[in-house]
Amino acid sequence: MDKIEKLISSLKDEKFYKDQLLGVVRVPKTPAHFSSGMEFSPAIGKYLKSRGISGLYSHQAMAISLIREGKNVIMTTPTASGKTLGFNIPVLESIEKGSGAKALYIYPAKALSNDQLNVLNEMKKSSGIALECGIYDGDTDADVKKQLRKNADIIITNPYELHHVLPYHPKWKDFYRSLKYIVIDEAHRYKGIFGSNIAFLLRRMKRILKLHGAAPQFIASTASIANPVEFMEKLTGEKFEAVDDNGAPSGEKHLALWDSSLFPERSVNTQTKDILLYSAKKDFQTLAFVASRRLSELIRKWANQEDPSVEILSYRAGYSPDMRRDIESKLKSGAIKGVVSTNALELGIDIGMLDVIIISGYPGTISSFWQQAGRAGRKMQDSAVFYLPHEDALQKYILKHPDILLSQKFESAIISIDNPNIIAGHVLCAISEAMAEGTKIFDDIETGPFVETLIEQGVVTKTPRGLVYAGSKRPQDVVGLDDVGGGSVKIKVDGRILEEITVTRAYDEAHKGAVHLFNGETYVIKELNLEQGYATASKEDVDHYTDTMKDEDVKILRVKKSKRYGNFDLNFGDVSVTETYKAFRTKKSGKVISTDPLLLPPLTFTTEALWVTLAPSINRAVKKDPCLDFDGAIHAAEHALIALSPLWAMCDRNDIGGRSYPVYEDGNSYIFIYDGYSGGIGISEKLFDIFPSLVSNTLALVSGCGCEDGCPDCVYSPKCGNNNNPIDKKGAIVIFKELV
């Protein structure tokens, strides 16, 4: 029996074991696929030799050829498959040619920018290619910035810096006019609201570059997603070639499926600590991923208390860069055996490979799951991945259906380029950066009607020279890359602004008495003043949390897409949602301590939604059985659909809302699923496209659940404004059987 097998089987003798192990699934090892016949300059050859690389993997070679041909390329191979080489080589080759080609590397996080700078400097040294590169961001000195704009061949930056720097493009003309490549690494991070904003930021950038006579090639890399080409086209407005056939090798992985609820006296977090300690003590390099910063500290504390002889460290964003570098290198060198981390370590930071990965709490997407699991497997050796789901319908569903994980059918990364507020905000930024000749601001987006409205509202004005920005605020300061552009509420602590959040979020997290989380710290809200747009809070260390209960009412505004199925209609379009927050619950460790009323005005916003109109035959099918309650059935069905939606759309169940109507305005029965953000962000549109799959999987979830009348693992929603009442699980099953 090999080491990993032994590790797993000996687990059963431990005191924390009570048959939680449902099974171990083997993920077979994959051999390396090398390419042959690729030619490089002697300088590049020298660099490869210095790194001990005798040949490139097939996907690296493929990427390099396509880039050399001038194509836009998206690389979607897993973590640690050597994607960086795939773009660094062609970029350096261009620079070596001496034609003055330059490149812009965009990274979502500072740690990654630093890593990349080190890689480039190393390449420069080992290859001998003359190259000037540097990081250009908020921490860069003004003098260094000037130097880089003038002389750098490669500039590494982040989206926030770009957003603020675009108006200064005359100062960038030396760099921009020679810009040949834009490299977007970790591009999957640009999804949802953030992604939608970045999509427009890049279009603003392309517009400015066009003014300077540049039209660069795009090279991107993402974690595994289902729709790389579609995603990148939405993100950049360009056509891409996908490179997704992974040629890098990996060892066999033992995926251990662990149901912690089978030992209810020990919480899932305690069991995470148990496995972590057990594995580290046996000298296996172990990394546990947990859901929050607080948990990472807590589990480490417990581990240290139980056995101080084994060094377990925690890792999270919020630690100083030095501290994080220290832990990263200790992991890489093997000096430390156990680390418990948030998903901060999921990003491509180099920590080498490990023996055991514990995934405590499904990270939200299959893609993230494999990014975390991808850390396991040293030098083609066997490794173990423990999956410990938390109490939640989706998480438990995946536990019972591991083929979802194994099929590696990744979710689609969602970006919307239709949200009107996001479009308007970036149109204003663009016009302030360079005058617009007409109302067509971006090549591939319809901006005409928006510009007309902006002129009408006096924020843009027509002059004899062109369209000019006429607002009195700097648009780049108003448009936040993380916002969806609606009203906002400033959360103040001791008179200082802690955070600015959307009004929709404020209703949920910043009402009086709410516990608000920011940067790992808890704050209790003292007062919410919606009219003036602020909330006052005080920093308090509490261990309870709050959530809200609300009613929603949905009105259909406009149908954009329609499909007819056997016994239901499926529509997608614009809706107006009115949410009435009734009360909030104070909870501790999952138990409700108190429920208090909320006095807030109703919140109305327009967004996108899909809705299902059930044929009367479905109602009859449920009503045939006197023990079933139709109202409860349709309510349960709505909850279950929302629970599983993240499997297709890379979103959190909190990003969408739902409302079921046994009897709607027209007398029919409706289920609505809407995007929880003003203007919509593309989730319900995606769900509209894949609806049949969603339904059949939801049926499997609900009918496969062992409970009698419904539980959090299937039809109970943690966000239900009516306290999960009425719910009829059996009735929901009937409905789904009809829908399939």
Next chain:
Amino acid sequence: MEINRDFLNKFKDFQVKKEVKHSRRELPGEVISRDNMKVLSTVNCREFRSFTLPEEEYFRKEYNSTLELLYGVRDKKALKIAALGINDLSGASKHRAFSSEAVQLLKALDNGMRGAKDVLSTRFTQSHRLFFLLASYFKPEELLFVDIETKSLFFETSIIEIGAGYFEGNKFTVKQFTALTDSSEYLVLEEFARLLPGKKAFVTFNGRTFDIPFIDGRISYYGGPKTPCDITGMHNFDLLHFSRCCYRREFDSYSLKAMEAQVLGKEREGDIDGAEVQVYFENFVNTQDPQYIEPIIYHNREDIYAMVELMERLFDKWIK
């Protein structure tokens, strides 16, 4: 779907109707129109009998007696050198240890203001007295006193008014160009540019950081200047920096209004803040009522006159 109104309102300040004291029936100046753009041009003059710039000779003398120009020489060392009987660069040029350097420093003055400025840039901050004394290389009529009013502190928003003042003998004229619509900024810039020929230096208050880069940014925004001029290359006497240096540690605030009160002993009655200009402008655009324009013009004009008087005071203090 529609754009959220609350969101759009974030890009502009709420319109606050201001009650104005002086009510006017007409605009206080001449309206220049072109291509649907409308700019108000106002002219105002005052006499400044005692405004003079020092002679070039004075600068040379002061430059010569600044031993700190020698590399590594600061206060204490200057005293030591004085003890050796060296009082100025000419003296130093005769001393073996300093001669080559001192000779070079003195030779730099052969290149006029450029030469002097280059040397000063390597030794002192821009607020140093000698930088101020570079004014001796100019004639009063070569100076252009500039102050702008804008929609915000950021050049991504537009200029509302440019005020520029210049000397002809003792007569000091302030010309102001105020946009009357949102789409008239370009005409303001053009009218301003027509004042530039013959001007060799700007006098501003915080103009190195704000006014001049702002104008330059807007000129670039409209696609470059029609009249070839590099305003960022022109010399700029920024009185804010000189004030801070000359009146070091005397005051809590060095804003122009504060300097006016503290140094010139003047208080303006009923003046508005720079930040309010945008609100008045907005009110004018919406109502077309001339009463909203006067406060903007008054504020800008007083700022420019204050700069002239302040410059005189700085000469008083810094010229022995």
